[in-house]
Amino acid sequence: MRTVWIILFVAFAGYTALVYTNGDAGRMEPATAQVRAGMDTWQQQNCASCHQLYGLGGYMGPDLTNEYQRAGEERMRAFMRYGSGRMPALELNDAEIDDLIAFLAWVDRTGSSQVSPENVHWSGTYFIKPTTP
Ligand code: HEC
Secondary structure (H helix, E strand, O other): OHHHHHHHHHHHHHHHHHHHHHOOOOOOOOOOHHHHHHHHHHHHOOHHHOOEEOOEEOOOOOOOOOHHHHHOHHHHHHHHHHOOOOOOOOOOOHHHHHHHHHHHHHHHHOOOOOOOHHHEOOOOOEOOOOOOO
8 A cells, every 4th residue: 555655656746847847848939019019900900700810710711820831921911901802901001910920920830720630649639749939
């Protein structure tokens, strides 16, 4: 019986040490003032009524979590400035567009919204890997 308690205590102490020393591994890069301004514009313009970040939001437009690396900055600027047949032109000024780009580039660096097939276990569990800042 005593051995069981010792094993449990060692496991607890070891796991606690691991959590406290490794806890910062996947920490997000701090948001700059411009990133925060972009987030404000994102909320004021209610971009999330049509777009998702990490799968959350409206479904009229595409998920924009990783659009920065997928579509590139110029394409995103064009949509924000002129809209398209399906996205309305929101009459954003240059500063607002710059801020939104900074925000969406930052969101992109927080990780991937699509779990790639090699990160899905046969049981359906996702392997979550911490992103390196
Ligand atoms: C009324 C719904 C609606 C709102 C509000 C909206 N969008 Fe869109 N957006 C769309 C749709 C629909 C598309 C796809 C357009 C297409 O492919 O022609 C799109 C496309 C985009 C794209 C291009 C994605 C690509 O294909 O590369 C970007 C970037 C984008 N939106 C950013 C924004 C931002 C930033 C805001 C807020 C300032 C916003 N959108 C608000 C509907 C919306």
